[in-house]
Structure formats: C-alpha cells, structure tokens
Amino acid sequence: MPQDEKERSSKSFNLVWFWNFPPASLSYDTTPDSAFTRILVRKELEKQAERKRYSGELVYLNLLYNPSCAIFQIISSSISILAASFTKRMVRRLVCYRLQAMAAKTLLVSSLLLSLLLLGSSNTNTTKKVRAHRPCKRLILYFHDIIYNGKNSKNATSAIVGAPAWGNRTILAGQNHFGNLVVFDDPITLDNNLHSPPIGRAQGFYIYDKKEIFTSWLAFSFVFYSGGHEGSINFAGADPLMNKTRDISVIGGTGDFFMTRGVATLMTDAFEGEVYFRLRVDIKLYECW
Numbered sequence: 001m002p003q004d005e006k007e008r009s010s011k012s013f014n015l016v017w018f019w020n021f022p023p024a025s026l027s028y029d030t031t032p033d034s035a036f037t038r039i040l041v042r043k044e045l046e047k048q049a050e051r052k053r054y055s056g057e058l059v060y061l062n063l064l065y066n067p068s069c070a071i072f073q074i075i076s077s078s079i080s081i082l083a084a085s086f087t088k089r090m091v092r093r094l095v096c097y098r099l100q101a102m103a104a105k106t107l108l109v110s111s112l113l114l115s116l117l118l119l120g121s122s123n124t125n126t127t128k129k130v131r132a133h134r135p136c137k138r139l140i141l142y143f144h145d146i147i148y149n150g151k152n153s154k155n156a157t158s159a160i161v162g163a164p165a166w167g168n169r170t171i172l173a174g175q176n177h178f179g180n181l182v183v184f185d186d187p188i189t190l191d192n193n194l195h196s197p198p199i200g201r202a203q204g205f206y207i208y209d210k211k212e213i214f215t216s217w218l219a220f221s222f223v224f225y226s227g228g229h230e231g232s233i234n235f236a237g238a239d240p241l242m243n244k245t246r247d248i249s250v251i252g253g254t255g256d257f258f259m260t261r262g263v264a265t266l267m268t269d270a271f272e273g274e275v276y277f278r279l280r281v282d283i284k285l286y287e288c289w
Helices: 003-020 034-052 055-065 067-132
Strands: 137-146 158-162 181-189 200-208 216-224 231-239 245-255 261-272 276-287
Antiparallel strands (some): 200 216
16 A cells, blocks of 8 residues: 555544544644644534533634634624613513503593592582571561569569679669579560460570670570470570671470471560560571471
C-alpha cells in the first residue's frame, strides 16, 4: 500500500475512533491535525450546551463559529423581549382603562341610586308632613271665665288662690298680675253666648308668670257631659295674652278622646275689665283612637 494511502487510512481510523469515543476532557490531545482538534472541541461543547440547555452557550458557540447567526439570534431575542414588554404595557394599560371605566360606571350607578333614595325619602317626608297637617278631628268651643272680685260670689267661676305680697285675693295684682294664681271651673258652650246650655266644664288653673308683659301659663281639662261627647281633653302651655291667637298643646284625653294629641288655638273673643273674659278654642286633634 502506498505511503499516502496508509496515512489517510490512519487519519480516517483515528477520526472514527474519536467520534464514537469522545475524549474524557478537552485537554486530551489525540490528533496532530489542528482542524480535527477544533472539530472535536466544537462537538464536545455542543454536547455540553445541549445537556445544560443554556441558550447563552449556544450564542457563544455561534459567536465563535458563526457570528452572523449569533447576531441574528441576539437581535431576534431582543425583538422578542421588546415585543413582550410592549405587549405587557399594552395589556396593563388596557386593564387600567377597563378598571377606570368600571369604576366610573359604578360611581354613576351609585350616584343614581343615592339620588333615587334621597328623592324617595324626601317624597315620604313630604307625604308625612302633609298627613300631619290634616287633623283627624276638629272642635270649636268657647269657655267663659268670671273671676271673683269680692262681690259676685253667686256667678263667679274662678277665684284668686295665690297673690304676691303687694296684692290680695279679690283684685288682681299690679305689674301685669305677676304672681297671681287663679283656679277656674268655667262653663263650655258651642257658641259665644254665655247663657247657652253648657256641654261641659273647663277645669284647671292659670298663673300670671311675667312682670314685663301680660302673659300666663295654663293647665286645664275640658270635661264633657253632653253635646255628643264623653270623656275629657287635657291642655297645657304658655298663653301670651297680647297675641291675637296662641297655640297650646293637647297632651291627652279620656273616653272619646282616649290618648289624643294635637294643638288648641286660643283667641280672646271678649272681655270686660278684669272680671270677665271669653276664649274661643279651636281644637285640632292629630292622634285619634
């Protein structure tokens, strides 16, 4: 066999042997051919890169043996990273926009519901107020007060039972009658005539309670015994006598007026000095049982 063919066959045998049985380490030198050594090194590096699955080592190999491919891979990876980050930003913005839209819709719906609730409550309150101003029963009556003056004991219906130090019990004291306490048992009539048949009695007391102005405080009951009513109505409150009309409270009752509540408007219908006065009482009841 010629010498050249022997060398070629020896090289091919060494190539096959090293291909099937790779060296244990990269420092094991088995061929004098530098090109062949590079092939073995590359093969070993590729196996290590494949086992470890590190893309960075593949890029390193491409940089060593195929720079154009490595640059392409780097550009492709960069583009993928940029596209992914751009997509994430777009998704975040889209989610933010949707959340803002949902928040705006929720706020709008909440505002509408609150407006409806407020409107409903205001309508309810208005309805309640309208109902509250419609009395369930109304009466207009008169009572007549004749105060004892030391000479009219036969027809007097009230008497002074308390007086200040500067007064007496037959004449109302000065300084707007301050300090006088009067107890009364007055007849109640359906009209303003003193001689009309009474339907009940107004029983209670009033106190003149201020020096500077003519005013009093009342607490009394209307006790009915005819006129189609049975029972009583109780009243209490301040009576500023200088006003044309005054309101006092209806604080209860019995019989036909059991547990009643309302307002009574007083008006001085007539008076004769300090001996006689007539009150018109407009009773409006808002709780009727």
